Amino acid sequence: MTTTELQHQSFTEYPMCDVHRLIEPGPVVMVSTFDGxxxxxxxxxxxxxxxxxxxxGLIVGPWDHSYEALRATGECVIAIPSVDLAERVVGVGNTSGRETDKWRRFGFTPTPGAxxxxxxxxxxxxNIECTVADDRLVDDYNLWILRGERPWFDAARRGAGEFHHRGDGTFSANASTVDLRDRMTKWHHLTR
Ligand SMILES: Cc1cc2nc3c(=O)[nH]c(=O)nc-3n(C[C@H](O)[C@H](O)[C@H](O)COP(=O)(O)O)c2cc1C
Structure with missing residues (x-):
């Protein structure tokens, strides 16, 4: 699908140089794959x-059906859900694509990328379209190094923003923001 068509679906291209801003907050994400x-x-x-x-960096292990598709294709999409989708996202993480069409079951819509x-x-x-940049740590650590190839953003869907797993089945969201940009003297270029 072309960039123009995607923009019609309310996604616009997100600056590649700022992709770390999507991941550095530590969101729960979904990983989309296509095995052919x-x-x-x-x-x-x-x-x-x-x-x-x-x-x-992304941990995806052989206990996940997604692992095989990532191995075979070297491609995936990292999708960042807002907190209002949390229950459905946890459903996706407690079900395997080996036996279930999770798009249908949890009400998510696949949309072609570019x-x-x-x-x-x-x-x-x-949504960040990604390719595998380095798989040397996969065998030892299940750690995939991915390169974002095309990031997309839909401001209207951002809602209350991302949510975070606390590691025990509880989740946090809606954190207040502490603005310390004026203290980022060594890293001033990041605050723009
Ligand atoms: C909140 C949450 C976080 C998860 N994080 C990871 C993770 O970082 N890496 C991983 O391999 N599996 C993780 N999982 C588990 C997978 O999502 C789960 O094994 C899923 O069933 C895999 O789906 P698949 O078999 O269709 O690939 C997580 C699950 C939940 C609920």
């Missing part, structure tokens, strides 16, 4: 920015 036959979705809490810009074959998630406020 079917698209699948999983939930992921272990993710991190690796460099300013669009290098992202670069990779894995679909964007229409309900999510941010």
């Amino acid at each position: 036959r079917r698209a699948n979705l999983m939930t992921n809490g272990f993710n991190m920015p690796i460099a300013h810009g669009a290098l992202i 670069v990779v074959r894995a679909p964007l998630v229409e309900e999510c406020f941010a």
Whole structure:
């Protein structure tokens, strides 16, 4: 799908140089894959920015059906849901695409991206089309180094923003913002 068509669906391109701003807050994300036959979705809490810009680390293990598609295609989409989708997102993380069409079951809509074959998630406020940049840590740590190829943002869907897994089945959201931009003297360029 072309950039123009996607913009009609209310996604606009997000600046590649700012992709770390989507991941650095530590959101629960969903990972969309396409294995050549079917698209699948999983939930992921272990993710991190690796460099300013669009290098992202993601833990996806062989216990996930998604792992096989990521191995086979070297592509995925990282989709960031707002907190109002939390119950459905937890459903996605407690069900396997081996036996379930999670898009249908949890009411998510696959939307073609521009670069990779894995679909964007229409309900999510941010979608990052990614390719695998480095898989050398996968065998030892299930750690995939991904490169964002095309980030998309839909401001209207941002709602109350991302949510975070506290590691025990409880989640936090709606954190207040402490604005310390004037203290970021060494990192002033990041605050613009
Ligand atoms: C809140 C939450 C966070 C999760 N984080 C991860 C993660 O970081 N890495 C991972 O491999 N699985 C994670 N999971 C588990 C997968 O989402 C789960 O195994 C899912 O069923 C995989 O789907 P699939 O088999 O269709 O790929 C998480 C699940 C939940 C509910």
